[in-house]
Amino acid sequence: MSTQTSVPDSPAGPAPQQAAAGGSRLGAAAGAVRRWWFAPVPGSRIAWVRALVYLFVPYDILVITQDVKGTAALPGEFYQPTMLARWLHLPTPTPGIADTLQWVLLIAAPLAATGRFHRSLGFLVAGAFTWWQLINMGYGKVDHDHFALVIAVWVLPTAGRARFRDDTPSEAATWTLRCMQVAAISTYSLAAWAKIRESGWGWASGATLLWAIERRGTPFGKWFLDHPDLLRLSQWVVFFAELCSPAILFLRRWWLAAALVFWLGFHLMTWLLVGIHFLPTVICLTAFVPWEKFRAGLGGLARRSQAAVPAPGR
Amino acid sequence: MTSAPAPARSLSAFQRWWRGLAAALGIALIVHGSLLGNDDQFPFAPMSMFAFRTDPNGNIDAHYLEADTDAGTRIKVPMSRNGAGMGRAELEGQLLKIIADPALLQNIADTQRRLQPGLPHYTHVYVMRDRTVLRDGAKDHTVTEQLADWAVR
Numbered sequence: 001m002s003t004q005t006s007v008p009d010s011p012a013g014p015a016p017q018q019a020a021a022g023g024s025r026l027g028a029a030a031g032a033v034r035r036w037w038f039a040p041v042p043g044s045r046i047a048w049v050r051a052l053v054y055l056f057v058p059y060d061i062l063v064i065t066q067d068v069k070g071t072a073a074l075p076g077e078f079y080q081p082t083m084l085a086r087w088l089h090l091p092t093p094t095p096g097i098a099d100t101l102q103w104v105l106l107i108a109a110p111l112a113a114t115g116r117f118h119r120s121l122g123f124l125v126a127g128a129f130t131w132w133q134l135i136n137m138g139y140g141k142v143d144h145d146h147f148a149l150v151i152a153v154w155v156l157p158t159a160g161r162a163r164f165r166d167d168t169p170s171e172a173a174t175w176t177l178r179c180m181q182v183a184a185i186s187t188y189s190l191a192a193w194a195k196i197r198e199s200g201w202g203w204a205s206g207a208t209l210l211w212a213i214e215r216r217g218t219p220f221g222k223w224f225l226d227h228p229d230l231l232r233l234s235q236w237v238v239f240f241a242e243l244c245s246p247a248i249l250f251l252r253r254w255w256l257a258a259a260l261v262f263w264l265g266f267h268l269m270t271w272l273l274v275g276i277h278f279l280p281t282v283i284c285l286t287a288f289v290p291w292e293k294f295r296a297g298l299g300g301l302a303r304r305s306q307a308a309v310p311a312p313g314r
Numbered sequence: 315m316t317s318a319p320a321p322a323r324s325l326s327a328f329q330r331w332w333r334g335l336a337a338a339l340g341i342a343l344i345v346h347g348s349l350l351g352n353d354d355q356f357p358f359a360p361m362s363m364f365a366f367r368t369d370p371n372g373n374i375d376a377h378y379l380e381a382d383t384d385a386g387t388r389i390k391v392p393m394s395r396n397g398a399g400m401g402r403a404e405l406e407g408q409l410l411k412i413i414a415d416p417a418l419l420q421n422i423a424d425t426q427r428r429l430q431p432g433l434p435h436y437t438h439v440y441v442m443r444d445r446t447v448l449r450d451g452a453k454d455h456t457v458t459e460q461l462a463d464w465a466v467r
Binding site for chain 2 (some may be wrong): 034041133134144193214226
């Protein structure tokens with residue numbers, strides 16, 4: 001597409017001196033992309049996110065996707081394997097396969113949460129969890145709440161050793177966290193695209209939320225059935241927020257915090273209205289959090305309260 | 315633990331290279347899945363939950379299973395692993411297949427018998443539909459219909 005084929009494709013090197021003005025602009029852009037993916041962040045963030053994700057996995061398979069055990073007991077005619085499952089020649093699910101995967105995950109994921117053998121245990125969890133999800137999505141319905149989590153379990157084992165109290169900056173940590181962020185934000189932004197693709201720009205003026213509440217609404221949600229205008233307004237807000245969501249990848253500090261609080265509020269509302277919580281995506285939003293600052297804040301608070309004991313009167 | 319900041323843990327050119335490639339490939343897959351793909355490409359499938367538009371003057375259909383039991387009762391089959399072994403979404407995903415061949419409902423009864431040996435067994439299984447008719451984006455009335463049934467062998 002571009003005529004500037006002379007620009008070398010070297011992600012790690014500086015922009016070439018001899019490049020023309022356009023070339024150096026391209027080089028600057030490449031540098032910005034490289035910094036975005038690799039500028040080191042405190043490695044302790046990985047320790048936090050790793051613990052949260054791997055402790056979430058048992059909850060996911062025991063509560064959120066527990067139906068896998070039942071569907072695996074159904075006769076094979078009901079199994080409609082998705083492309084990846086066919087490609088990998090995964091066998092038709094049986095109760096034995098589901099039990100084995102569940103036990104592997106129940107043992108390996110909490111161990112991986114400790115950060116020990118992070119690579120081997122991490123990839124074991126990644127493989128078993130992905131298989132579990134392929135069974136979960138293999139009976140006629142595919143959800144998109146698990147996309148970011150499936151990506152997370154594959155990128156976490158590459159982040160290297162990490163400890164809660166070790167803030168040594170790490171480039172591998174940045175890449176892992178960025179992958180999780182992109183996956184979580186894709187879940188939102190591509191949901192807006194899916195609405196446009198499937199329903200055109202008129203999605204927000206329809207009655208989809210009413211449909212969801214009528215079919216599976218909570219008692220709280222059913223109250224909104226008498227307020228269809230409020231439901232339509234909510235659809236516009238959600239659609240707009242999904243369209244704008246990629247901006248979150250470039251926000252900092254309070255703006256970032258505000259955006260995350262908005263999405264947490266969104267998930268809380270859908271849970272209260274129709275019992276859909278998207279926790280597997282929410283858990284990946286933890287990749288945005290500067291966890292080391294919380295520890296510093298807590299430590300500072302503890303030191304101040306200790307200092308306040310011997311010298312109470314300022 | 316020292317208080318001096320440690321030097322950053324850097325990646326080699328190769329380690330960056332494969333990570334960059336993997337990220338580009340992942341983004342390409344999910345964007346392709348969303349632009350042109352379908353559910354079959356999970357995990358790189360379109361984010362299409364609730365992407366359909368419900369016509370404010372259309373219908374809202376909810377499908378479920380009912381069953382006569384050998385205890386002489388007619389019950390709503392619990393749509394979970396302990397009832398039908400499948401959820402409502404799975405039922406609706408397979409609906410056309412089941413209506414074309416109601417014998418598939420035999421499996422539901424067999425699964426229930428296996429999962430709940432202590433509870434009354436199904437003797438007849440029905441596929442039911444509640445259709446809520448909308449007017450100007452609000453509920454108007456609801457019609458219940460039977461779409462298929464199967465006498466359990």
